[in-house]
Amino acid sequence: MFAATIVVFGLAAYVGFRLFTRSPLSNIPGPAITAFTDVWILINTYFERRNRLIHELHHKYGPVVRLSPHEVSVSDPGYIKAIYINNYDKSKFYFLFDNYGVTNAFSAIEKQAHAPKRRVMHQFYSKSAVTAATVERCIRTRLDRSSQYFEQSHKENKAIDVLRLFRSIAMDVVTAFQFGADHGTDFIRDPIQRDLILGKYKVQAKSWFIGPYLPSLAKYITPKSFVESITFTDQWNLDNMRRSGLPPDSAAKKLIDGGFSEMEAASEIADHVVAGHETTAVALTYLCWHVAKHPEIQAKLNAEIRAACGPSDDGRTPSSVLPAFKDLDRLPYLAAVLQETLRLYAPIPASEPRVVPASGMWYSPSSSEYGSKESRVFIPGGAVISMQPWTLHRDPSVFPDPDKFDPERWIDSDSETLHKMNRSFMTFGAGIRMCVGMNLAMEDLKFVTAFIFSKYAVKLGAETTDDSMYMIDRYSTRPKANYCYIHFEER
């Protein structure tokens, strides 16, 4: 009884306090409750409705929407420059991406902490560095190792889980890059190790909400299984780095040479391993799934890739039919299918939160599509402000008929439309904090896609439905069922 009274009093005091203290964002449009409490958006985030909800709120309230007493979402590509290219500091959301208690480029909040890390990494993630012959060879070797699965699907007439296969390929590529070509994982050929490590990452994904959204409570409510699995993968990454002996072709060695301490390098690498494998695998999975459902897209993709391929060296190395990456990289339809996949199925579709500088900022619609220029609102310093690719990529004034998967829009549009589409394309973020691994990811994505469609036609497995492929509503997405069965048939 006593406890209940305390709770009721506490709640009443909280509501009273909130009602009498106006949110500094109360002038921003949004649901009334968001002026008083962040519980509403937290509940929706917990129940995995956030991205779609913010999307609806933008439809209802316009390009700037209040999400809580201290957070707004903007959906106006004219503000990508102000927020991301001018590089507002990140919000506390990113703290939880620290590893070993040490900041890395992704988790660094202030630009001063981020810039020196980025300078070092830029050198070995530049396009020329990641398309060097050694990296290309490394990707081709992993493709050759994976060919047994596609062959098996064809010969045994059975569908295989491509999400798991793509996670293995992406992990083998990304860890070879981090620890050196001879020291990466071999998940493609080692299912025991694969299931152990991917299983640990899966446990972490389950509790995704707590760290970024409830950092102050994380210490008390994080499940034991989550802590155990993080401890395990942290140690696994550190062991991999130490065991590698830091060969010259490893990112680890380049970080250390660039002035990183051992634990700073380890924190960086643990982040790249997780950031690099899941996103790439999810993009490839949605690509295969979508293409499998659309024979007309598949026919064009097959035709373009096969025309670019050469003869095989007697099948000894299956990837030898593929042209050099510089030629793959020029194929327009392959590029367009990938771009459209990354637009509609962005592996990180959610808000990328930043903090408005102390002086605050004015928002007024950047063009008539977003409202009248005269309708200005002030967003005070310290407010969290974000954009989400989910909404930017479904903006009909930039992408007409936005829900249609239409690779041709990247080929046939006039230069002004293309410029608008590219400006709104936020799959890899924007500005100096955008994805440093983008070039490696694109190379991997193009190689795997070309490898598959140079030889196979894809069909959906019976287990794979629109419902099983529903994109879960989290910071980073994946199919709801956590699998995608595809059947490969030699053409």
Ligand code: HEM
């Ligand atoms: C399709 C694949 C990928 C997607 C969609 C993706 C997406 C993103 C996005 C959206 C950001 C910026 C987040 C923000 O501003 O809040 C980011 C940052 C980052 N990504 Fe990726 N990523 C991909 C692959 C990779 C790979 C392969 C690596 C490394 C091997 C990587 C490493 C990083 C790192 C280190 C950052 C932080 C960069 C910085 O702050 O300087 N990512 N990524």
